Amino acid sequence: MDSKFWHDVWDEGQIGFHQSEVNKNLKNHLNLLQSTEHEILVPLCGKSLDMNYLVSENYTVYGVEIVKKAIIEYFDEHKLNYHCEDISTEQNVKFESYTTENNKLQLYHGDFHQFDQLGIKFSAIYDRASMIALPPELREVHAQSLRNLTKKNGTILLITLEYDQSKVNGPPHSLETAEVQSLFSNDFEITIINEEKTKNIGPKFKNNGINFVTQKVYCLKRK
Ligand SMILES: C[S@@+](CC[C@H](N)C(=O)[O-])C[C@H]1O[C@@H](n2cnc3c(N)ncnc32)[C@H](O)[C@@H]1O
DSSP: OOHHHHHHHHHTTOOTTOOSSOOHHHHHHGGGGOOSSOEEEETTOTTOTHHHHHHHTTOEEEEEESOHHHHHHHHHHTTOOEEEEEEEOTTOOEEEEEEETTSSEEEEESOGGGGGGGOOOEEEEEEESSGGGSOGGGHHHHHHHHHHHEEEEEEEEEEEEEOOTTTSOOSSOOOOHHHHHHHHTTTEEEEEEEEEEEOOOOHHHHTTTOOOEEEEEEEEEEO
């Protein structure tokens, strides 16, 4: 899946993944993401309202998003002023950072899987509709980026979905616990902190004979 797919998604407004409310699992389990720095990384952030919530909870939020339109929509919809800076490393990795006046929110325009090249590490990472947005062949790359970006003892809150992938293609892709274990267990302690079947699913699922999906919330603690 190349970035064109996501540019088309945003250009066509096909953003069914975007929630109009703050994610309840984030609210319920925010205590797991407490860190002394109060900084949090949101990979593949879109224009998620969860970022507003995290700022309101006194976090400095770093989001990474490959489609500039999503970033601009975020700032426009929340009437936030920002300044933009080009970032380029010696290895020619390029990002644009969009930062609010109070520096509490920094949205990086670029490929998340190169973000670790900037040398920033986090004690708290919130991965919702991010790992499961990617096709299976990119999971190891994504897991490697998350590993590189997490400080020792840092925590990732990872939200996944499981459903019968033989009936319908992603995204979102089904991600089984066995694969989460295989991707992360060398470097993280893994705890499932919530598991819930939900029928609150889009027509794509219902039209293909899927009546519910299982949402799982993992706490990954970096060893
Ligand atoms: C399913 S959406 C989820 C957005 C957000 N996490 C949310 O909860 O609303 C996935 C987002 O990741 C972005 N994206 C996809 N691949 C990316 C990459 N390699 N680097 C950064 N962003 C990416 C897409 O443009 C899209 O906005």
